[in-house]
């Protein structure tokens with residue numbers, strides 16, 4: 024932090040708290056093992072984690088590296104794990120973290136190769152985004168109105184929901200278990216982006232987009248909502264994925280593999296509040312399907328062996344049921 | 359050695375628009391950016407983009423407002439062209455896919471902005487910059503452009519009287535490379551980080567401007583620095599004018615609504631420079647809060663209005679100042695916001711060096727003159743980004759092959775080695791911290807001659823100390839200690855130009871307020887400052903302002 028900013032701080036010494044940071048350090052080029060390094064700072068409780076990390080870098084250890092730029096949750100540079108959760112460092116205050124965990128453990132984002140310290144290689148994330156063909160596809164026989172903007176009602180703009188707020192930070196991608204389990208899954212951000220183009224009245228490839236995504240990973244989403252929980256901009260990717268599934272079913276009828284999966288999913292999750300993946304595959308595809316899904320199942324199993332065991336009901340199953348109820352109510356309210 | 363027809367440095371709105379134009383013209387284009395393009399600072403713009411497309415509005419009044427806003431230092435031919443292009447530019451961005459906010463009838467929604475005769479600012483909620491950045495980036499994918507994401511500009515090679523390319527390094531590996539190009543476009547954006555109090559992102563360090571200056575490009579009107587009156591304490595995050603537009607009021611430490619003294623009619627809604635000066639005066643005269651700030655009160659608006667209409671501001675205050683604007687006043691003070699100056703160009707983006715172009719906040723056309731109007735700079739990036747792209751593409755079709763020499767890279771490699779090998783030098787952050795303190799304290803809203811001279815001495819001392827700067831982090835993978843060191847060197851050199859220009863300009867115009875020369879002096883100072891680099895520091899000369907139809911008048915709102 025710049026000394027000039029510090030000088031302006033209105034907080035007195037008493038309101039500061041001691042913040043122990045345990046920061047992940049690793050330089051693959053140098054070899055050796057990843058380790059955590061402890062740094063301690065005295066900070067006002069509302070100080071963003073990013074400010075803390077920059078002070079460490081400026082005043083204690085210039086070898087720490089990370090990405091950052093805007094410091095106001097708009098450039099999407101500073102996503103990382105703060106006490107194991109995918110967060111933007113610049114909009115996570117230190118106080119509540121210290122209160123809940125006694126310290127702040129900082130790791131690089133998950134699901135992306137680590138380049139060094141907190142910097143990951145985001146290429147896989149960008150590639151999946153690009154695979155959604157995230158640009159308007161126009162029908163040459165229906166050009167844009169010349170010299171005038173397209174008319175779009177506020178209701179049509181409303182249909183984008185919060186997807187235009189996405190800052191491509193990757194927090195959702197880092198939090199997503201389906202990304203971890205399956206390299207063929209586009210990830211929450213890419214799917215939210217696809218939704219944004221599917222509902223765009225200017226785009227003429229809606230049907231093609233929906234058809235393509237049915238077989239390119241749409242149904243691999245586990246509906247765990249971890250992406251929505253992680254998203255700092257309230258884009259709510261999991262809800263848009265749900266919308267995409269509905270649109271896909273509407274467009275192509277309930278014959279696709281995935282829509283049967285969806286029905287199986289609902290029954291399944293209401294029982295236990297979490298997925299019994301094996302049972303789900305059985306419900307979706309029948310016994311032959313279980314065999315057919317084996318390669319994917321094996322991939323998942325290699326990374327997460329616990330997934331093939333019947334999971335116990337999760338903590339707070341009542342809340343899960345309530346969430347479902349609330350979602351249903353909300354949907355009805357919209358119609 | 360890499361080779362392209364046109365290399366664009368900077369992938370904010372200006373750089374992307376330039377690359378798009380050059381690619382559409384059929385050239386082989388490279389787009390270099392130290393950040394992923396979507397992380398560029400253009401994405402932080404909230405308010406909107408100006409275009410006189412309403413029935414009651416006209417291009418003519420947009421021209422007049424811009425000329426008046428510039429305090430008559432803007433070039434009127436450029437302003438005319440700029441305002442004529444506004445409508446088509448915004449419509450084009452809409453056709454590229456940008457999602458703008460809409461009115462009930464499905465047309466583009468518009469809001470009122472400071473200094474404008476009509477509501478002519480088109481917006482996308484409170485994230486217009488992000489909407490435009492997404493719009494152009496996603497459209498760019500339909501063209502073939504070679505992207506160099508997270509590559510950092512080191513130098514522009516000028517040989518045989520023309521730009522021949524650039525040197526740069528890959529941040530992921532620290533490998534130094536050269537790109538030979540017939541035309542080079544600089545669009546590296548703002549340089550507000552020479553101030554501690556700035557609304558700019560950490561990456562706004564003026565690299566391209568400093569590098570062009572060292573390569574012999576002229577810088578124009580650098581002394582004009584815009585301050586925004588209401589930035590959040592500590593973080594300096596912008597609190598938009600909207601807060602006062604909704605009825606927010608400013609109070610000093612004695613609980614007085616002090617704007618009654620400075621702008622009895624429009625009060626808190628006076629223009630940016632007036633409110634900024636008022637706050638600084640309150641603080642200087644001892645009526646600010648300790649630490650030098652005032653309060654922006656929203657409490658009287660009620661929870662519902664605050665939370666619905668001022669959502670972002672609520673969020674910012676809670677997250678970044680730890681206060682709740684529903685029950686507590688927001689601590690604010692002015693902060694550096696926008697640089698009117700930059701690499702001097704004409705309306706085609708051409709600089710004084712053949713083959714070198716500039717656009718966006720890094721450039722100075724001059725359009726904003728002594729003071730920029732809100733909503734005009736997003737438009738500038740697109741209008742003049744395109745101009746530069748077209749001009750560079752055309753130049754590249756005619757120019758002979760560009761060539762770099764091995765020595766061009768060796769020089770940069772030696773510079774890196776020196777930074778790494780120094781055993782007991784200065785850390786980049788120590789120099790930056792002192793530069794920021796200097797600029798905050800001595801080169802602010804009110805400028806006194808003795809303070810400016812102090813600032814010049816301080817900046818020159820920092821340039822001296824910078825020769826001994828040291829990079830402690832020895833890693834070649836994403837080394838931000840290294841990029842910091844390079845950025846600080848750029849900021850220090852640009853600070854010198856700003857201070858020298860401010861010392862020379864013995865008048866007050868737009869954002870430049872000299873306490874010893876409180877009025878505008880058209881007789882002597884209706885002219886652009888041009889700074890050229892010499893071994894002894896910037897050498898100033900002056901260039902005439904282009905007039906077409908508006909004669910200078912006193913600027914009253």
Ligand SMILES: Cc1cc2nc3c(=O)[nH]c(=O)nc-3n(C[C@H](O)[C@H](O)[C@H](O)COP(=O)(O)OP(=O)(O)OC[C@H]3O[C@@H](n4cnc5c(N)ncnc54)[C@H](O)[C@@H]3O)c2cc1C
Nearest residue numbers: 368369370372392400405406511547565718719733735736
């Ligand atoms: C908080 C805020 C709000 C604003 N709101 C508005 C508004 O409502 N309306 C309006 O009209 N204007 C607004 N502005 C001003 C406007 O946003 C900027 O002037 C404009 O976006 C600048 O765009 P640019 O393309 O020139 O630069 P930027 O968007 O900053 O892009 C610069 C690019 O250069 C690259 N770069 C920099 N250095 C190097 C290097 N060494 N090597 C390689 N690449 C490099 C960066 O990676 C980046 O891609 C606002 C500014 C701020 C700070």
Ligand code: SF4
Nearest residue numbers: 199244245247248250
């Ligand atoms: S809801 Fe789907 S996309 Fe979101 S985190 Fe879970 S699996 Fe991933």
Ligand code: SF4
Nearest residue numbers: 189190192193195254
């Ligand atoms: S959806 Fe949210 S979490 Fe995911 S990239 Fe976008 S802003 Fe980040």
Ligand code: FES
Nearest residue numbers: 093094099101113
């Ligand atoms: S620094 Fe830009 S999002 Fe955190």
